[in-house]
Amino acid sequence: MIVLNGEDADVPAGETVATVLARLDLSPDARGVAVAVDGEVVPRAQWGSFALVERARVEVLTAMQGG
Amino acid sequence: MIVLNGEDADVPAGETVATVLARLDLSPDARGVAVAVDGEVVPRAQWGSFALVERARVEVLTAMQGG
Amino acid sequence: MIVLNGEDADVPAGETVATVLARLDLSPDARGVAVAVDGEVVPRAQWGSFALVERARVEVLTAMQGG
Amino acid sequence: MIVLNGEDADVPAGETVATVLARLDLSPDARGVAVAVDGEVVPRAQWGSFALVERARVEVLTAMQGG
Amino acid sequence: MAVARETGEELTIAGRTLRSRLLLGTGGFPSLAVMAEAIAASGSELVTVALRRVDPQARGSLIDVLAEAGVELLPNTAGCFTARDAVLTARLAREAFQTDWIKLEVIGDEATLMPDAPELLRAAEELVADGFVVLPYTTDDPVLARRLADLGCAAVMPLGSPIGSGMGIRNPYNLALIREAVAVPVVLDAGVGTASDVALAMELGCDAVMAASAISRAQDPVRMARAMRAAVEAGRLAAGAGRIPRRTYATASTPEEGLADFGVD
């Protein structure tokens, strides 16, 4: 179980960031996407290896009109 | 018949301004009152003698909050 | 003797506007020129015939940068 | 030798703040006066005992029109 | 720009001396009682009244209330759109109130209630010739103000902004120019919204200020009347006190001389 973009998501501990992104239909080379886990940036190069702990707070962000 | 303050009034020709004022409960020495007949001032001294013609347009004016 | 553009000028009565203009090196078809005599416009068509009286006040005007 | 209000003053090390004030004709109970030595406030109660070191920077301040 | 020209504290218009430099309009008050209280609070000695048809139902005691307040009446010609109507109204007011004083309004536009210059000049000329003491409500055009003064008007009453708009003084420069252009008293008329507007008017060189809706339609008219009285005084005093110039940069109010040096930490 993790918290994905503010909502509980049924992702078991140990899965990688890449797996989570796949659930959002985002490929590892998706343009304009960035990921933070528990308040730290996870660089794209680590998406495939970074394993999530239980209750990890994952933010998957992208470009939005603004400013 | 005259026009008194914009409305038809059943006053026969020949009556004086003073008579018309009396109808409005105004005495000849009423403070703050002035009278115009057909676009001309009728001084207070003439109120008793000034005879109205048929269809005379009489304006009886007094102080009002303003300005 | 006339008054030409505010200054006395030694022009005898009876001379025409055209003569005066010639003194100013202005030909009858000079562009952008207008003439007033004693506070009245003298149209170009009358320059050759309009005879000046003694002490006539002649204003010869032209375009100037302005406005 | 000390620096008194920005200027060298011939005061030997070991003298007290009170002595310096006396040189300025200021008594220990002078109203509206405060003293800093080397960037620290010297409370009035210590004026009589606070001994100055060589090259001490003494600021003797008082009220001035301002603000 | 300009400083008030008279050094005396009293204002004289057409030979009448007024201790208060605040003129009051009487329209818009919630009641005659509040009006009376506001007049007293304002200190005003000269208040405007309009002429309207006698209403047989609600014959008011306006005149009585004002008489009791001890103020002089300044009848206006509000609502007139032609010189002829304004002149006739002025003559009726003279009959009704036994005063030669008239606040001359000749309106040119319903939406803004701004004056109509040529009709105003025409009416002013006729009334001056007829012996009236004419105080014309005018635009903030200094040339028009000078023409009115030249015609013999006893004062000029330029607007700050449209009547009842509360927008204050939209063009302070023109007011200052009017002050320079005429020798008669300048009374700001129309547009005042709050106390600072009034203070500013006096600072610009106005000799007095007229307030109507700003007081009568305020939530607390009596308190606003007190505010306006103080503002006239404040602005009048400031106008004669020689204010400091405006500068782009700062000028220390505390001198740097004698500043302590505590060294570097």
Place this chain on the structure above:
Amino acid sequence: MAVARETGEELTIAGRTLRSRLLLGTGGFPSLAVMAEAIAASGSELVTVALRRVDPQARGSLIDVLAEAGVELLPNTAGCFTARDAVLTARLAREAFQTDWIKLEVIGDEATLMPDAPELLRAAEELVADGFVVLPYTTDDPVLARRLADLGCAAVMPLGSPIGSGMGIRNPYNLALIREAVAVPVVLDAGVGTASDVALAMELGCDAVMAASAISRAQDPVRMARAMRAAVEAGRLAAGAGRIPRRTYATASTPEEGLADFGVD
């Protein structure tokens, strides 16, 4: 925008009640005698003084004159460019004048004498912790004002424009925002040039106004002091009187109802 929050006429800062809402600077007067007269004319009960090196030649009687005037002292830290210097100056002022009150100035720029936000916050925090009653001179930034209030400052003193510039209130919106942002008293500091500036400040919701050069360097300081006193009163009264709204168009102050019809000539 905002109306003054307190209905009472007295101002309370850190438990001290002041009847006058005008604070005075003592710098720039032509003489101590004029200063004393101006203080009396202003009605002020709280005046600022600076701390400077004792001048053996011209030992002044400033303190005595102010004591005789019966006013409280508000020492300032004018001339300090760092939190450290300001804090030290405040402590010396406490020693010199036996008061915990300090008008905290930490300057960031010589040309404008505007405050330096981070140093100001640092000094305020330290002085509040040290038991001072801190009245910081600040910019017109409402966020900074709120931070200062949150730190425990007893009031905030935003500038209207640069010290001594006489430019008045350059950004009235920000002053109104500050009024909404903090619960402590707001005292307009710096920039006042004349009475209407002061009235406007009060109308915007300020609880008091500080005037220095505007009075002391006016051609007639005593008269300007009277002007400022009246202006504070005018603005304060107006702020609580519920002014009329601003409108683009006119609103007749004289009703049209009952208008006479004189026919057409």
Place this chain on the structure above:
Amino acid sequence: MAVARETGEELTIAGRTLRSRLLLGTGGFPSLAVMAEAIAASGSELVTVALRRVDPQARGSLIDVLAEAGVELLPNTAGCFTARDAVLTARLAREAFQTDWIKLEVIGDEATLMPDAPELLRAAEELVADGFVVLPYTTDDPVLARRLADLGCAAVMPLGSPIGSGMGIRNPYNLALIREAVAVPVVLDAGVGTASDVALAMELGCDAVMAASAISRAQDPVRMARAMRAAVEAGRLAAGAGRIPRRTYATASTPEEGLADFGVD
């Protein structure tokens, strides 16, 4: 307030169509060469000239230069203080330049060069009757502007501030009121100092702007001519684009929805 009424990009005055909405004054340029270059840079198609006494010494080639520039002449009556002088000058201009167009100026005051309302109306009436296309230089009084339009003037040319003062538009409200008051084109005349003044005039609903000293006396007249051309375009486009309303508070330009939550450190 007002938006420009025509949707087309061309301006029509008295049947003549102009692609440029910038009118130029020819006075004050350092040389005829710079004038010609500035005219070209400005894109203006209509420029003013004055009538003055022939100078036998320095007979200029002004007319030739302007002819070569391909612009139409708009003679003015600058310097006239009476209707009679203005009318006579207009008639002379018609003789000299074979044009019925006249920029009518009747000045009422030497210091401000502001127009004299009654003389202006008199001259306008006479010239309209005489077949002129009259473009009167007028105050910012909307009632006077409407009267001029009602008399048959082809456009009205209100001032923003005194001629050559560079003070811009002192009373934007009045300009907007003029825009509402008349159906003929409104051309801002006098007072423009820089590009933003011109843009503002167009945004207020003016159909065109006249610039003289602002360009000719700038340090770089040709560059300023380019600036004014762009400013007319900017203001015209903005006037028709439906600007956002003014608000006291902020409105986020970036939505908060979807904002990340990074937790608390």
Place this chain on the structure above:
Amino acid sequence: MAVARETGEELTIAGRTLRSRLLLGTGGFPSLAVMAEAIAASGSELVTVALRRVDPQARGSLIDVLAEAGVELLPNTAGCFTARDAVLTARLAREAFQTDWIKLEVIGDEATLMPDAPELLRAAEELVADGFVVLPYTTDDPVLARRLADLGCAAVMPLGSPIGSGMGIRNPYNLALIREAVAVPVVLDAGVGTASDVALAMELGCDAVMAASAISRAQDPVRMARAMRAAVEAGRLAAGAGRIPRRTYATASTPEEGLADFGVD
């Protein structure tokens, strides 16, 4: 006050040269298509984007549209109230968009969206140390602007008035002071409502202007984009053309010399 410092027409920020001096916000447009058209019309080469949570439903093509428009991205940290959140957002933006550029916003107040000075300084310091090209959104406080520049920010982006308020430049003096206080480019951010605001900003010495809601929420965003483009050009040209000074009185644009004398009727 100040004139633009560079004579070249191109703007360089942190080594990147921009031909357009207009920055665009991408929020608030009715559609991506209108946004793309407005960007083209504006000529802007640098546009802001925000970072928000991926929305699985409406995965937008924003990045693609902007790439096709050929503009550079300037990510912002809108919505952050702490230095920590802003720094983290900047780092995520660098990951997402492969750019070191960041428009740094650290908000201090929900109602006004004004920046929080101390948090802003903290975030700027950390991001500069981390190699970012930092463009901070700041107040109009010149001391704060100088501190940001001293910290190594590549430009400063002071507000004219609150974000999205359309109130224009509330305090032009402060903008001019900022221009004098820093050597890096000054980009007006926030508050612009219409073209004249933009022209004024450039005249005050700004090197560029950022427009967001003023364009995107206008009734006709594409037309307003064109207006803003022209306004930047107009203001930039005017700033370098040496405007005439402001004067209280008139200066004739037509000389009196050679004026005809038609006598008296």
